[in-house]
Amino acid sequence: MATRGGFTVAEDSRPGAKYGSDLSAGASRRKRDDLVSKELFLDVLGATATKREAKTYLSRFRSEKPKKPQPIPKETRKDDVGVNLGNLYLPIRAVDQSPVFEQGPRKAQYVDQTSGPLHTALIKIRDTRAIEDSTLQAVGLTLVQLSRLGMASVVIVDCEKDLPTNDPNVRKLVVEQADRVAAAIDEHGGQGARRLDNVLITSDVDEGLPSSIKIRSGTAVTNRNLILHPLRKGKIPVVVPVAFNSTTQTLVHVPADEAVLALTRDFAGLRPGFLPEGSPQAVAEKVKAMQKEISLDRIILLEPLGGIPALDKHDQSHIFINLEQEYDTIKSELSSLSWGRSEQDEPGTGSLRSKNSSSAFTSGNPISDFCELQSSFSNGANSETSAIPHKISAQAKVHLQNLELFHDTLAILPPSSSGLLTTPQKAANSDRSSRDSFPTPDVGTRRQRNPLIHNLLTDKPVFSSSLPPSRTQQATTPQDHIDFINPATFFKRGMPISIIPNPRTHPWQAPSPSNPSISLSDPRIDLPRLIHLIEDSFNRRLDVSHYLSRIENRIAGIIIAGEYEGGALLTWESPPSNPSIMVPYLDKFAVLKRSQGAGGVADIVFKAMVRTCFPEGVCWRSRRDNPVNKWYFERAKGTWKIPESNWTMFWTTEGVQAGEGKGVFGDYESVCRGVVPSWADDKGGVVD
Secondary structure, three states: EEOOEEEOOOOOOOOOOOHHHHHHHHHHHHHHHHHHHHHHHHHHOOOOOOOHHHEEEHHHHHOOOOOOOOOOOOOHHHOOOOOOOOOOHHHHHHHHHHOOOOOOOOOOOOOOOOOOOOEEEEEEEOOOOOOOOOHHHHHHHHHHHHHOOOEEEEEEEEEEOOOOOHHHHHHHHHHHHHHHHHHHHOOOOOOOOEOOOOOOOEEOOOOOOOOOOOOOOOEEEEOOHHHHHHHHOEEEEEEEEEEOOOOOOOEEEEOOHHHHHHHHHHHOOOOOOOOOOHHHHHHHHHHHHHHHEEEEEEEEEEEEEEEOOOOOOOOOOOEEEEHHHHHHHHHHHHHOOOOHHHHOOOOOOOOOOOOOOOOOOOOOOOOHHHHHHHHHHEEEEEOOOEEEEEHHHHHHHHHHHHHHHHHHHHHHOOOOEEEEOOHHHHHHHOHHHHHHHOOOOOOOOOOOHHHHHHHHOOOOOOOOOOHHHHHOOOOOHHHHHHHHHHEEEEEEEOOOOOEEEEOOOOOOOOOOOOOOOOOOEEEEEEEHHHHHHHHHHHHHOOOOHHHHHHOOEEEEEOOOEOOOEEEEEEEOOOOOOOOOOOOOEEEEEOOOOOOOOOOOHHHHHHHHHHHOOOOOEEEEEOOOOOOOOOHHHHHHOEEEEEOOOOEEEEEEOOOOOOOOOOOHHHHHHHHHHHHHOOEOHHHHHHEE
């Protein structure tokens, strides 16, 4: 009897049985690899990456070809000594080229041919004990697929929060769960997984600095080569959150979030022990050398609760969080819900939800609970006397901890790094699961995208955050709805957003004697950089004097993303057919070429425009042959090809029907038809 992968297998002692079993195992392995390759191919097709995204992926993850060995120059060969020495001084033939008696296919050895840093994803799986074996195996398949696409994975097992640190049973538990994850990965071929339980060290002395960026703490990596060595061999390290305590000289369990932070700091080159010493130049060179070994591109959390809930959207979570802009607001919202009754309080008393408030879609849905709890606060519920279910409080704390972990890790990584928060079930989505769900040949469904594969290829969320809710809520059955209520949340360190004037203190209203329009000479606006942004985005030269003259006393406001990486300029326009009113009009929407298609700059600007500045609606126009129109079509509430012109009109206003010829639609069409362009040709004339 033999034990393999946790299963007891009877061995056949008949002559030739081992030979036959080896051939059978080889055929099974080839069949399994072919199946994994097929599913990977389908997952890649399902990601629907654009040409720009595919080019970005290939330029970042394509490995350089290894250099061919240079032949030995003839003058260095020693075969002209006058004696026939045969092949004694000829170049030695490689061992791989030597003939070998071996029946059956020879197992290929993994050779690390990468010349750049190892592109890596740090993946934390929370509450592995609650994940079914079938789901965990499907997650293992996804991790193997990521490796084949050039993204190595380092997995951290998180069994539960607030476990005792020095309990041997706890260490045994996390080791068992790490073995489950490793076995799930080994099930799908590749180079397999390796459990690591000796890579962390901790101390009872808190070495953290009083800073918003956690560059140091009591937990650190002992030797990064313990992780890099299996990564270079194509293996997937599974890290057990167990550390050696240098103070007590014992092994202790550490929180998985601390392990994630320790690995992130190490991969970013922020190793303890040398940062405060030496010259700044020496420290910078050492950090740079460490960063050349590994590039931490993704922080991924597989969380049973799903994405960060958006309290202002029923049954939905945040699709994209720009941490630079939204972290404080979302943290404040979650913090207001992260307290509650203790488990010792009487259960079932003082519930905030009435018996008739639940439905088939919201009952038991944590995001629905969040929304109803927030609604009760806004309706004047007394937060000091109202009894809050412990379940809500516990879930809010988990969401808050996840948000803080993404903030702390991405703060010490390059701006190109990103984070993804999704459920294990979504990460397990593959072609195999789709087939298993519909075994009948005549029954099928549209293939769902695997968020991890899609994110690797596009560095974007599955759904764009600037899409209107009606474009993302495609549920047609209760099960579809349940699958959608906890989508993935995509994180970027992002960039700040400047909105001039601030709509919260100065709402964007039509100019009047008591409310004059702002000017581009406002000291808060960098006019040269704004002009460069417009010209670079449109790849055309702006007639500045004509443009400034046209929009004078008409500017509604300006949105600037980051260091003028993107922006929007909106104006108030009077329809020639009805000059007594003023219509909000998107005059310029621009993103620098180097930022187009990446980083979510366009989504950030557009979302600020339609949700903060003009939530009631805005209109704009675009040339009919503009390649950006597809992006506009997805986000507009309506479109109209203006007759006898080269313009397509868009609007985000509810209730506007195309072709009415009067009312709001008529005003929009009149404005979009009548705006005079301000592009200059080489002769200085104004042209379209």
